[in-house]
Amino acid sequence: MTNSFKKILLGDQGLVVIFVLAFALVSIFVPNFLTERNMLGLLQSVVTVGIVACTMMFCLAARDFDLSVGSIVAFAGMVAVMASNATGSIMIGILAALLCGGAVGLINGVVIAKFRINALITTLATMQIVRGLALIASDGRAVGINDPHFYQLALSKLLGVPTPIWVLAMLFVVFGFVLNRTVFGKNTLAIGGNPEASRLAGVNVDWTRIWIFTLQGMVCAIAGILLASRITSGQPNAAIGLELSVISACVLGGVSLAGGRAAIAGVIVGVMIMGIAENVMNLLNIPAFYQYIVRGVILLLAVLLDNLRSSALGRR
Amino acid sequence: MSFLEFSHISKAYPGVQALSDVSFSVTKGAVHGLMGENGAGKSTMIRVLSGDQHADTGDIIIDGQVQKYASTRDAFHAGVIVIHQELQLVPELTVAENLRLGRFPANAGVIQSRQMFSEVGDKLKSAGIDIDPRRKVKTLSIGERQMVEIAKAIMLDARVIALDEPTSSLSSRESEILFSLIERLRAEGKVILYISHRLDEVFRLCDSLTVLRDGKLAAHHPSLENVTREQVVAEMVGREISNVWGWRARTVGDVRLKAEGIAGEKLVQPASFEARAGEILGFFGLIGAGRSELMRLVYGADMRSGGTISVDGQAIRAVDPRQAIRAGIVLCSEDRKHDGIIQGRSLEENINISSRRHNTRFGILNPRKEAEIAETYIKKLKVRTPSRKQDILNLSGGNQQKVILGRWLSEQGVRVLIVDEPTRGIDVGAKSEIYEILYQLAEQGMAIIVVSSELPEVMGICDRILVMCGGRISAHIDRNDFSERAILAAALPDKKTPAAIAS
Numbered sequence: 001m002t003n004s005f006k007k008i009l010l011g012d013q014g015l016v017v018i019f020v021l022a023f024a025l026v027s028i029f030v031p032n033f034l035t036e037r038n039m040l041g042l043l044q045s046v047v048t049v050g051i052v053a054c055t056m057m058f059c060l061a062a063r064d065f066d067l068s069v070g071s072i073v074a075f076a077g078m079v080a081v082m083a084s085n086a087t088g089s090i091m092i093g094i095l096a097a098l099l100c101g102g103a104v105g106l107i108n109g110v111v112i113a114k115f116r117i118n119a120l121i122t123t124l125a126t127m128q129i130v131r132g133l134a135l136i137a138s139d140g141r142a143v144g145i146n147d148p149h150f151y152q153l154a155l156s157k158l159l160g161v162p163t164p165i166w167v168l169a170m171l172f173v174v175f176g177f178v179l180n181r182t183v184f185g186k187n188t189l190a191i192g193g194n195p196e197a198s199r200l201a202g203v204n205v206d207w208t209r210i211w212i213f214t215l216q217g218m219v220c221a222i223a224g225i226l227l228a229s230r231i232t233s234g235q236p237n238a239a240i241g242l243e244l245s246v247i248s249a250c251v252l253g254g255v256s257l258a259g260g261r262a263a264i265a266g267v268i269v270g271v272m273i274m275g276i277a278e279n280v281m282n283l284l285n286i287p288a289f290y291q292y293i294v295r296g297v298i299l300l301l302a303v304l305l306d307n308l309r310s311s312a313l314g315r316r
Numbered sequence: 317m318s319f320l321e322f323s324h325i326s327k328a329y330p331g332v333q334a335l336s337d338v339s340f341s342v343t344k345g346a347v348h349g350l351m352g353e354n355g356a357g358k359s360t361m362i363r364v365l366s367g368d369q370h371a372d373t374g375d376i377i378i379d380g381q382v383q384k385y386a387s388t389r390d391a392f393h394a395g396v397i398v399i400h401q402e403l404q405l406v407p408e409l410t411v412a413e414n415l416r417l418g419r420f421p422a423n424a425g426v427i428q429s430r431q432m433f434s435e436v437g438d439k440l441k442s443a444g445i446d447i448d449p450r451r452k453v454k455t456l457s458i459g460e461r462q463m464v465e466i467a468k469a470i471m472l473d474a475r476v477i478a479l480d481e482p483t484s485s486l487s488s489r490e491s492e493i494l495f496s497l498i499e500r501l502r503a504e505g506k507v508i509l510y511i512s513h514r515l516d517e518v519f520r521l522c523d524s525l526t527v528l529r530d531g532k533l534a535a536h537h538p539s540l541e542n543v544t545r546e547q548v549v550a551e552m553v554g555r556e557i558s559n560v561w562g563w564r565a566r567t568v569g570d571v572r573l574k575a576e577g578i579a580g581e582k583l584v585q586p587a588s589f590e591a592r593a594g595e596i597l598g599f600f601g602l603i604g605a606g607r608s609e610l611m612r613l614v615y616g617a618d619m620r621s622g623g624t625i626s627v628d629g630q631a632i633r634a635v636d637p638r639q640a641i642r643a644g645i646v647l648c649s650e651d652r653k654h655d656g657i658i659q660g661r662s663l664e665e666n667i668n669i670s671s672r673r674h675n676t677r678f679g680i681l682n683p684r685k686e687a688e689i690a691e692t693y694i695k696k697l698k699v700r701t702p703s704r705k706q707d708i709l710n711l712s713g714g715n716q717q718k719v720i721l722g723r724w725l726s727e728q729g730v731r732v733l734i735v736d737e738p739t740r741g742i743d744v745g746a747k748s749e750i751y752e753i754l755y756q757l758a759e760q761g762m763a764i765i766v767v768s769s770e771l772p773e774v775m776g777i778c779d780r781i782l783v784m785c786g787g788r789i790s791a792h793i794d795r796n797d798f799s800e801r802a803i804l805a806a807a808l809p810d811k812k813t814p815a816a817i818a819s
Contacts, residue, residue, distance in 0.1 A: 184520040193658040202641040
């Protein structure tokens with residue numbers, strides 16, 4: 001009995017099993033957890049982390065790293081609000097945000113792939129530059145939204161479910177497909193597994209890495225637009241520390257920091273576990289300060305589990 | 317009287333029975349050979365001996381005592397030292413520091429350097445190892461580093477020393493020094509377990525021999541008198557191999573690859589050569605002669621500073637591997653681990669990584685087709701694996717090499733296949749299988765270029781040999797004129813004599 005249980009836990013779907021068990025337990029024991037309202041609130045709360053995790057998964061899978069995501073989310077939110085205020089068109093605001101986010105990502109990608117600067121250093125630099133740009137553009141203050149239709153991006157519902165959750169679900173599906181079923185996805189994993197061998201096997205390594213970062217920038221912009229709409233303004237200080245939550249969620253979901261290993265199901269579960277932990281602590285009125293500790297502990301446990309799993313696989 | 321005894325050792329990994337019920341024993345003061353093809357279980361045997369892995373069942377008995385060690389540390393204390401292919405020295409520290417690592421002679425935390433250097437120096441001298449203990453390990457040659465590893469074993473008073481493929485990266489002179497050191501250790505009554513592919517060495521050094529095949533004991537020879545090489549090879553592969561090379565005549569067609577004035581950093585002189593359809597062209601030279609560098613330039617893996625390349629009379633750009641592949645030139649690199657396999661990914665993905673571009677629509681994969689291609693080449697190349705989903709890291713070297721070949725065979729329109737050291741670290745059985753694949757490809761009209769530092773190999777399988785020496789092509793020899801003397805003479809820089817290398 002204990003043996004087969006161990007087998008399941010250490011198997012490929014171990015994390016999913018743990019997630020289902022944890023979900024069942026909190027559903028039973030935490031009052032008000034399994035209500036429609038709380039479920040939608042829970043999903044709303046993980047939208048930003050979840051969206052950015054989609055492309056962070058590619059970054060990590062290719063043995064790269066992106067610290068600039070939090071800054072891009074804030075910057076893109078600012079751009080969306082300011083551009084739509086200035087032009088009176090929400091569409092232009094959205095396009096401008098996507099363009100700016102993509103541009104930052106493109107710069108990250110080109111510097112990392114072509115000039116061969118370490119991704120950690122490059123994105124550490126752009127993280128600060130972009131945050132600075134957001135602060136300068138708004139003179140450090142929040143910028144209010146003029147057109148109330150902008151709120152509808154986050155507030156509108158389809159079949160009773162808020163739009164941002166639909167966007168999140170769609171991105172999970174799209175990037176899950178891209179990772180597993182496209183040349184781009186497989187090349188990403190191959191680069192993470194062995195970059196030099198991939199190059200010699202004819203993979204366009206530089207191009208792939210540049211695209212990963214550009215996509216990351218654009219996806220951050222999507223998250224930034226939705227966030228700005230939800231908090232009804234462009235906040236230059238929004239999403240500080242987001243990069244760490246996103247990377248935690250990915251690692252929790254079994255994405256290897258050494259590259260070459262990633263799965264969308266894992267990332268979804270990772271994002272949800274983080275979200276549920278926070279949600280449950282809120283429901284139980286546990287002070288926010290303790291939540292940091294719990295998040296850290298969850299991350300360590302997940303990595304330990306992953307370690308046990310790889311040694312159980314008996315890699316030789 | 318047996319000193320080291322393996323008793324009914326079994327060990328399974330997921331999907332593989334690496335060892336099943338292996339028993340043999342070794343007497344004191346003997347060099348015992350352990351042979352077998354890749355994947356036969358030699359490495360697992362060594363891991364069990366070194367405490368790195370536990371046997372599922374069975375015992376190791378040293379000097380009549382059953383060893384129950386749980387880690388490499390315990391094995392250490394039992395007097396078992398394993399010297400791996402990848403040496404475990406700290407490059408930035410001196411020889412003496414490496415030898416006393418963990419047991420520095422210290423006074424209140426301050427290392428007594430003078431005492432350490434003189435002590436270690438004496439020890440090295442008495443062991444017949446001529447290395448200055450003050451030198452940093454990073455300044456030593458591979459051969460010298462190996463000596464330091466052995467010195468470590470001597471200083472730890474090891475009773476059993478296992479050497480895993482010790483000569484794989486040594487020159488023949490360095491090997492000689494190693495052999496005399498091993499003979500000295502034998503005279504001192506140590507037990508030496510000598511793992512090697514090389515029959516010559518085993519027959520020369522060993523007193524007794526064990527052959528493993530598919531994780532089982534294939535043969536145990538307490539003495540090597542009356543044992544022939546052919547017999548051992550047959551025991552290793554489980555069948556007779558009459559002719560490893562199996563060369564046969566082919567019709568050679570038009571020029572497929574024409575490389576003119578190829579220049580690059582590591583070549584002292586621009587190189588030009590041609591390879592014809594149906595031809596197997598050999599590139600021979602010592603390590604550092606520029607063979608692999610030339611091939612990497614042709615393939616676009618490194619930047620060319622000059623030269624033109626044409627395939628079937630058409631000039632191609634080929635400034636990076638992608639363009640070379642599209643022009644029909646492919647390369648299997650010499651360094652499989654670094655430049656060949658994609659670690660952590662399956663066989664299927666490793667095979668399809670390049671050729672999948674023919675089976676996609678708008679960048680979307682065709683999983684069924686990819687599975688089919690993987691199965692086809694696994695079967696065709698006789699890759700031994702439980703499934704196509706297996707992580708490539710779990711395969712033996714020979715099987716990994718076959719997967720890389722499969723990667724290029726599944727490409728469409730390959731006209732020039734370059735293989736760099738195609739059989740390095742591969743056992744006899746798999747070798748002739750790989751040669752046979754090369755012959756078939758040549759017969760289908762491919763131009764094949766084989767880069768090798770094994771003289772018998774190039775002489776055995778090639779139709780023509782270009783010899784490189786010191787960064788330039790130094791000779792061009794046709795099959796009719798092949799002779800060891802002529803090829804070596806062209807490969808050697810003036811100061812060395814052929815006799816020193818030929819042995």
